[in-house]
Amino acid sequence: MIGRLQCVVLDCTAPTELAEFYAALLGGSVDRPDPRWSLDADWATLHTPGGMVLAFQRVPDHRPPQWPDPAHPQQFHLDIGVADLNEAERQAVALGANPLPRPSKEDSGAEPSWRVYADPAGHPFCLVQE
Structure with a gap:
């Protein structure tokens, strides 16, 4: 280390x-x-x-990433584990998070177990079902 x-x-x-x-x-x-x-x-x-x-x-001239545009890559993101995805989404949006496009279904055909948002400065983060 x-x-x-x-x-x-x-x-x-x-x-x-x-x-x-x-x-x-x-x-x-x-x-x-x-x-x-x-x-x-x-x-x-x-x-x-x-x-x-x-x-x-x-950073005065900060330009946020744009999801999912490779010309403006996300640079990094945080995954935040949550017990209830719908409730976590409601609370995050109420705080100022902006939902970003997400796949409609995972490979299994099920609803995705994660959702993507932008924080108020435009950084993407995911809420992930635990």
Whole structure:
């Protein structure tokens, strides 16, 4: 092992607002004091209940990915496990998530066990049935 993952950093135009979106989605505390980072208007953090840290970095000319356009690739995405896909979707959309196109059926012919959304800054993420 060379190192440990400290956090996942998402570029955006409004770091605190995006941190608050993910706090409402995942729980945790926004901008908790942490000696690894200084917090300012260009950087916000979310310490999740499971110990993972998401960080949000201001990029004034941020251009969000477009799903599923390979000319504007997603760059990365988060998979978020949920017990009830429909209820999780309702709550995520109420927080400001935007549903993105998804396949109508998986190879098995069943409804997909995951759904794709964009966060308020345009980053894709999936809600996945546990």
